[in-house]
Amino acid sequence: MPLNIFTAVVFNGTDAIPHFDLMVYRVIPIVATIVFIKWMFKGKKNIWERNLHGKVYILTGATTSNGMGATVAYDLALKGAQLIILSSKMDQFTTDFIYDLRTKTENELIYSEYCDLSDLSSVRKFATSWIDNVSPRRLDGVILMHGEMQPIMGKARYKKHQSKDGLEMQMAVNCIGSFHLLNLLKPCIKAQPPDRDVRIIYSTCIWQALGQVWPEDPCMSEVSFISHKFFASSKLQMSLLLVELHRQLVVNDEKEVKGAEKGDKLSRANISTTIVQPGIMRSGTLRRVLSNGSVWGLLIGYLGLLYPFLWLFVKNGFNGAQSILYSLYTPEFERINLESADGKYTLGIPGCNYVVNCDIQSKFYKKEFYDIKLQSVLFNNLCKQIEHVEKTTAALKNKVKKEAQVAPVSQEKESEAGQDKKASISKRSQKKKSVKGKSKSFKK
Structure with a gap:
C-alpha cells in the first residue's frame, strides 16, 4: 500500500491521492501540534543507568497499578535489586502484584511486608523487626512514594477522616507515619559500612508551596480542619523533617569519626537525602480530587470531560517516575562527586538535594527550608507527640483487651450461676414430687 501511494505521487502527482490537500493543510498540523504538546509536557527522561545487584531497598506506594511507584519498582527489580515493598493491605491484589513483578523481571528477591503508615504501632x-538483628541488615535506600489526599471541594473538604491513633488521615500518612519510619530506621542507616551509597528519597507535591508549619503542634491536632490545608502542610512539614533528619545523620556521623585517621574519606556511609518533585500525574490521588470522591464525578467529570485535557497536558506514571529514578541512579550524589562540588548544595548540607524534572535545583523557594531552628523544634516536638500518641493508643488497646478478657469470664460465671440455679430448682421439684408420692401412698 505505501508503495502504491508513492508510485502514484511520482507518476501522477498529488492530485491522484484523494483529500491530499485536507490531510496536508489540516490533519498533519493538528497531529504535529498534539505530538509536540505531549512531548513537551511529559518532562525529561532519566538517562542514567546503575547496577543494583545485591542492593536492598525499602519502597512505599509501589503497589499502585500503572502508577509512579509501580514503574520505579519494576525498574529496580529489572536491575537486580532486592525490594521490600510496604503495603497497608496484604490482600489478593498485593500477592498478585508481587507475583507478576517477579515473573516479568525474573527477580525472585521481591517481598511484601505489612506496614500501615496511618498506624504508628504498625x-x-x-x-523494630528490621533493625532487631545482631548484625545490621543491609539497606541501600528508602524510597517514599505514597500519598493520601482527601477531596477539596464542597462539604467534603470539611469532613475529617481519622486514623487508628486519632490523627488526621492525610497528616498521619504523608507526614507522621513517614517520619516515624525513617526516624526508627535511623540506627540501621547510620550502621551501614563506609563503602555503601545510601539514598533516602521522598516524593513531595507542588502543594507544599501552599503549606504552613506548626512547630508547636506538628500533628495539627488543634487546627481547624480544611482538607487542602492539611495536605499541603503535611507535605511541607515532612520535607522539613527530612532535612533535619539528614542533618542529624551527617553531622552526628562526622562527630563520631573525629578519631579516625586523617585522609580517610570512607569513614562513614555516603548518605544522600533527596526531596523529589515529580510533577502533576494522572494518579489515583488526582482522580479522587477531581471527582471529589464521587462515582458520578469520576465518570462524568474526570473521564467524560477532563480526561482528554489531562491526557494531553498531565504526565502518566511512567514519566512521573523519571525524577525518582534519576535521584536513584545519578552519580552526582556519590561521595567523590559530592566532595568535588566544593560545597555547592541546595541547602549547604552535603547530600541534601531537591530534584525537579530530572534536574537538581539550586535552592528551595520556601524560607522555612533555611530556618534550622524551626526544623529542630518541629523535629523534637513531633517526636514527643508521637511518643504521647503511642502511649495513649497502647493504654486504650490494653483497656479494651482487659475488658474483652473480663467479659467472657463474667459470662461464664453468669452461665455457671444460671446452671446452678436450674439444678437447684430441678432438685426442689424432684423433692416435691417424691414427697407427693409418699403422701399418696400413705393415704392408700
Missing part, C-alpha cells in the same frame, strides 16, 4: 512493629 510502623514501629515493622521498623
